[in-house]
Amino acid sequence: MTPRMQDDSAMPVASAGRRAAAYWFADGLPDIVFGMTLLLFGALGLWWCLHMREPARQTRLDFFFITAGVILFYWKGRQVVDLLKSRLTYLRTGYVQPPEDVWDASRQLISLSLRPGPPPDENVTHFNKRTVNVLQTWCFLFLGQYPWSHWYTLLAMPVLAVVLYALNRNSEHPYRWWSTLILALSGPTLVWLDVPPILQPLLMPLLAGVWLVVQGACTLAGYLRANPYPRAPEGVRA
Amino acid sequence: MTPRMQEISQLDRVIHEPARLAIMLILGGVGEADFLYLQREGGFTQGNLSGHLAKLEEAGYVEIEKKFKGKVPLTVCSLTGKGKAAFTEYANRMLGLLQSSGASGSPQP
Numbered sequence: 001m002t003p004r005m006q007d008d009s010a011m012p013v014a015s016a017g018r019r020a021a022a023y024w025f026a027d028g029l030p031d032i033v034f035g036m037t038l039l040l041f042g043a044l045g046l047w048w049c050l051h052m053r054e055p056a057r058q059t060r061l062d063f064f065f066i067t068a069g070v071i072l073f074y075w076k077g078r079q080v081v082d083l084l085k086s087r088l089t090y091l092r093t094g095y096v097q098p099p100e101d102v103w104d105a106s107r108q109l110i111s112l113s114l115r116p117g118p119p120p121d122e123n124v125t126h127f128n129k130r131t132v133n134v135l136q137t138w139c140f141l142f143l144g145q146y147p148w149s150h151w152y153t154l155l156a157m158p159v160l161a162v163v164l165y166a167l168n169r170n171s172e173h174p175y176r177w178w179s180t181l182i183l184a185l186s187g188p189t190l191v192w193l194d195v196p197p198i199l200q201p202l203l204m205p206l207l208a209g210v211w212l213v214v215q216g217a218c219t220l221a222g223y224l225r226a227n228p229y230p231r232a233p234e235g236v237r238a
Numbered sequence: 239m240t241p242r243m244q245e246i247s248q249l250d251r252v253i254h255e256p257a258r259l260a261i262m263l264i265l266g267g268v269g270e271a272d273f274l275y276l277q278r279e280g281g282f283t284q285g286n287l288s289g290h291l292a293k294l295e296e297a298g299y300v301e302i303e304k305k306f307k308g309k310v311p312l313t314v315c316s317l318t319g320k321g322k323a324a325f326t327e328y329a330n331r332m333l334g335l336l337q338s339s340g341a342s343g344s345p346q347p
Contacts, residue, residue, distance in 0.1 A: 016267025019279070086308035094275025095312050096268050 022172035024098045027089045028219025029081050030127055030173075034073055035212030038135070041069030042206040049202055063139065066205050070136045074128065088220075092227040130167040134160070139205055156204055157187025175215070183211045245335055252297045253328045257282065257290045262317070262325050265300065270316035291315060299324055 024030065045065035085095075138160050161184035168174050186207045190200055253262055260280045265271060271279070277287050294300035299321030305314045317325070 016264050020268040020271070023275075083308055086310045090272065090274075090307055090310055090312060094272050094278055095307060095314065096271040096275045096279075098268075 018172055020096045021098055023093075023096060025127070025173040026093075026219070027085065027223045028216035029084050029088070030077075031212045031216030032220065033077055033081050033084070033216075034127075034132060035209045035214075035216060037069045037073045037077070038066070038205050038209030039213065041065045041072075042202060042209055046199070046202045046206065049199065066139045067136065070132060073132060088224075092224075092229060127173055130171065131164060131173075134163055134167065135205070135208055138163075152201065154188055154191055156201075157190075157207065158184040160184075160204075160208065179211075179215055183208070186211070242335065242338065245331065249331060250324055250328045252293060252299065253325060255290070257286065258294055261287075261290055261294060261315075262299070262321070265315060265317045266322070266325055270314050273313040273315065276315060294321070297321075297324075 042065070045063070048065065089095075138156065161180040164183070165175050165177065165180040187204065190203055190207075195203060253259055257280065261276060264276060264279055273287065273291075276282065276291075277284065280287070282290070291300060291302060295302055298318060301316050301318050303314050303316075305312050
């Protein structure tokens with residue numbers, strides 16, 4: 001039997017943009033920055049909730065704190081991530097502009113490969129669409145539901161975990177199943193620990209923030225271990 | 239010379255060389271990339287990449303700029319308009335050739 005030649009011609013073509021997109025997440029910094037934003041604004045909301053008297057609490061400003069955090073991330077998150085990358089990533093493994101403003105010939109590249117490929121422009125914005133937006137919608141649905149908060153807490157984190165896992169499964173930035181399982185179990189744990197119902201909805205974005213930061217930090221640690229800082233040649237001083 | 243051979247001989251030789259084709263493909267897919275990224279992604283040596291980039295720059299297909307990201311200086315490469323057009327033409331020509339030879343569609347299992 002004659003061995004068939006394997007056609008790998010499509011791979012580099014279809015993957016040039018996707019690899020650059022995956023590279024954007026290789027150091028875990030987008031997760032860390034968004035997680036920190038959630039933590040900061042979630043903590044502000046929690047502070048508001050704990051320190052305001054009942055009528056002021058009813059204004060639901062805690063929810064607006066989270067929304068403000070998400071808006072801030074949309075506005076400045078990219079620049080902050082880029083700044084951190086310029087200190088940590090670009091010197092180690094190089095810089096590439098993530099393919100969100102890619103020229104139209106991406107379609108041409110895919111057609112040249114003679115095999116349909118996923119468009120490479122679903123990438124960095126993709127994190128915003130499939131993680132940031134999901135978390136914001138989820139906050140919108142679950143915050144401010146005090147009368148049923150016990151049930152909501154039981155439901156909210158597993159729902160969030162399943163949605164995040166399912167939406168990102170085939171992306172450049174998938175979440176590990178065991179990691180999303182930890183996120184899912186954090187909701188029922190809050191109920192089990194008997195956290196006061198008024199605090200539960202706000203603790204959830206905080207938990208999601210911690211989850212993102214820890215996940216990003218693990219990715220960053222792995223990245224830094226695999227890519228040590230390039231040493232200057234002998235005799236050269238910085 | 240048959241028309242097909244003529245068509246083959248008209249392929250852009252600057253792009254047709256495998257290393258330069260790889261550079262064009264990477265840059266075409268990402269917008270812009272720095273020297274280190276291209277080197278790692280394409281598996282090039284420093285000298286090899288410099289040589290190929292110089293040829294692409296000479297042809298006007300690639301633009302090489304010194305940029306700062308924060309305080310870090312980077313040598314950033316991107317395709318020029320001429321480069322994009324040349325690559326699109328190369329792709330169309332190559333695709334036409336492959337299709338006319340019956341090699342179109344998905345690879346056979």
